[in-house]
Amino acid sequence: MGKIVAITNQKGGVGKTTTAISLASGIAMKGKRVLLIDLDPQGNATTGLGVQKKGVKTVYHLLLGDCGFDDAVKKSNRPNLDILPSGMELAGAEIEMVALEGRDSLLKSSLKGIRHLYDFIFIDCPPSLGLLTLNALTAADSILIPIQSEFFALEGLSQLMNTVAAVRKHFNATLGIEGVILTMYDARRNLSLQVAREVKKYFADKLYKTVITRNVRLSEAPSYGKNIFEYDKFSKGAECYRELCEEFLRRN
Numbered sequence: 001m002g003k004i005v006a007i008t009n010q011k012g013g014v015g016k017t018t019t020a021i022s023l024a025s026g027i028a029m030k031g032k033r034v035l036l037i038d039l040d041p042q043g044n045a046t047t048g049l050g051v052q053k054k055g056v057k058t059v060y061h062l063l064l065g066d067c068g069f070d071d072a073v074k075k076s077n078r079p080n081l082d083i084l085p086s087g088m089e090l091a092g093a094e095i096e097m098v099a100l101e102g103r104d105s106l107l108k109s110s111l112k113g114i115r116h117l118y119d120f121i122f123i124d125c126p127p128s129l130g131l132l133t134l135n136a137l138t139a140a141d142s143i144l145i146p147i148q149s150e151f152f153a154l155e156g157l158s159q160l161m162n163t164v165a166a167v168r169k170h171f172n173a174t175l176g177i178e179g180v181i182l183t184m185y186d187a188r189r190n191l192s193l194q195v196a197r198e199v200k201k202y203f204a205d206k207l208y209k210t211v212i213t214r215n216v217r218l219s220e221a222p223s224y225g226k227n228i229f230e231y232d233k234f235s236k237g238a239e240c241y242r243e244l245c246e247e248f249l250r251r252n
Helices: 016-029 044-048 059-063 088-097 103-111 131-139 157-170 190-206 216-224 236-251
Strands: 003-007 034-038 074-078 081-084 120-124 142-148 176-183
Touching: 003 016, 003 131, 016 034, 016 044, 016 074, 016 081, 016 120, 016 142, 016 176, 016 216, 016 236, 034 044, 044 216, 059 088, 059 103, 088 131, 103 131, 131 157, 142 157, 176 190, 176 236, 216 236
Parallel strands: 003 120, 003 142, 034 081, 034 120, 142 176
Antiparallel strands: 074 081
8 A cells, every 4th residue: 555645834935845746756756656746726746747747637526526636647658657737726725625524634534545556655745734734744654844945944843743643533544653854954054053953852763864965956946847867867966865765765
């Protein structure tokens, strides 16, 4: 049965979607069967993999019960990697979901019959702690938290952990912390080192040894509908995410 990992941080601009795309793609390249769920209304993970999101069934239709999993899932044109795309309609989904019975576990119910098809299922969460993220945390086995190596990195992290505690209490008692990843890291800056020390103090062995350094190629790749390994496999960004994939698999 596939392990479900929610990649989440309510702070935007921390490399969450880049991590979701790169981790899903890199692990699929290693022969694992992977599903990437784009649960962010912005749909950047969908665009970043070059998948069409107009005029097709998306995760929105799956959550609202308008279609089945087979109707919404898309092949990514990459071996072993499927995607549940996002679309503009997902932006209003939380309002519609409020009136539905079991609104906090719609995603969990939708994935119940297909988990065995994959080794890993990654969920790219929106940068908020709303109903969509709650669905992701209820469905997930663990969460992976990208943290930007900047001054405000730890701001709001306690709020995220409070949310995790509440989810454990009311919806998903076994939700674990998969790990924490430092992104946009610059070892030349004292600030990056300070943030790393604070995160290490808080999360101990949950902090990944692999850090994702600043790399312009990582920000360029999605505009071409490519992951970093396709766009520039010799870049520093590709090297970092390759190491992260290997560390993730060792931990699992």
